[in-house]
Amino acid sequence: MALDGRVAIVTGGAKGIGYAIARRFLHDGARVVIADSDEKAGNVAAEELADLGDVVAVSCNVAERLHVHNLLAAAFDRFGDVDILVNNAGIVDKANFLELDEADFSRVLDVNLKGAFLCAQAVARHLVEKVKQGRPAGAVVNVSSVNAVLAVPDQVAYSISKGGLNQLTKVMALSLAPYGIRVNGIGPGSIMTDLLKGVVDDEVAMQRLMSRTPLGRIGEPREIAAIASFLASDEASYVTGQTVYADGGCLP
Numbered sequence: 011m012a013l014d015g016r017v018a019i020v021t022g023g024a025k026g027i028g029y030a031i032a033r034r035f036l037h038d039g040a041r042v043v044i045a046d047s048d049e050k051a052g053n054v055a056a057e058e059l060a061d062l063g064d065v066v067a068v069s070c071n072v073a074e075r076l077h078v079h080n081l082l083a084a085a086f087d088r089f090g091d092v093d094i095l096v097n098n099a100g101i102v103d104k105a106n107f108l109e110l111d112e113a114d115f116s117r118v119l120d121v122n123l124k125g126a127f128l129c130a131q132a133v134a135r136h137l138v139e140k141v142k143q144g145r146p147a148g149a150v151v152n153v154s155s156v157n158a159v160l161a162v163p164d165q166v167a168y169s170i171s172k173g174g175l176n177q178l179t180k181v182m183a184l185s186l187a188p189y190g191i192r193v194n195g196i197g198p199g200s201i202m203t204d205l206l207k208g209v210v211d212d213e214v215a216m217q218r219l220m221s222r223t224p225l226g227r228i229g230e231p232r233e234i235a236a237i238a239s240f241l242a243s244d245e246a247s248y249v250t251g252q253t254v255y256a257d258g259g260c261l262p
């Protein structure tokens with residue numbers, strides 16, 4: 011199987027896209043750490059997925075350095091290693107540029123960008139040490155968004171955070187290429203999750219989404235999980251620094 015024996019941390023893995031990635035990774039032979047700030051949902055997810063393989067939930071707010079430190083400690087404690095990180099935890103704002111307040115700006119940037127950086131740096135330091143010991147390099151996958159390149163006027167902080175995440179992908183890919191560690195991103199379009207339901211909460215908003223989606227439908231979390239599995243696996247051994255958009259044709 012594509013991810014046989016690998017240890018993968020999936021942030022925000024309790025629900026939505028992260029849950030689908032955790033499920034797919036288990037199916038593909040990985041051992042999975044679900045890292046989520048919603049402790050209860052994380053535990054429920056790990057219980058639901060336990061039949062598929064070795065999975066554990068760790069309560070973690072990715073925006074807190076100490077939580078990230080404890081997350082890695084928990085992963086080593088349970089599995090003795092980490093090979094793959096999926097930076098998937100994310101939140102969204104719903105304010106336009108003139109109304110967005112500082113607290114909301116910081117909240118979104120803290121989770122979507124700083125949180126991704128904290129997790130990525132902690133895991134990357136470990137992966138570099140592994141390579142220096144002659145062990146196989148791992149991979150990082152950042153879950154970005156079409157909003158990284160498609161400015162959406164009422165998701166200002168979100169769009170900025172995802173634009174930054176794309177640059178994190180590129181900077182990390184260049185910095186870690188000498189070690190053979192690959193870093194890629196996924197840019198989902200509209201995927202059916204609680205996050206989407208919170209933003210697209212009426213018929214007008216849904217019509218607007220559909221009008222910019224040539225495939226004419228909302229995507230499923232498993233359609234993102236399939237790409238995450240590919241990018242994390244050796245099948246993508248010559249791919250690094252890329253963000254793959256899965257958006258029903260939304261981006262030109």
Ligand code: NAD
Nearest residue numbers: 022025026027046047071072099100155198200201203205
């Ligand atoms: P979701 O709200 O369904 O799930 C997000 C998960 O992240 C939840 O389990 C939540 O508890 C967890 N989380 C939130 N803040 C956290 C934190 N500080 N630390 C750890 N965990 C935290 O959302 P989703 O739609 O599955 O989104 C997952 C990722 O996909 C996000 O990065 C989002 O920006 C991205 N994305 C989603 C869509 C979409 O249409 N659903 C589109 C583009 C990109």
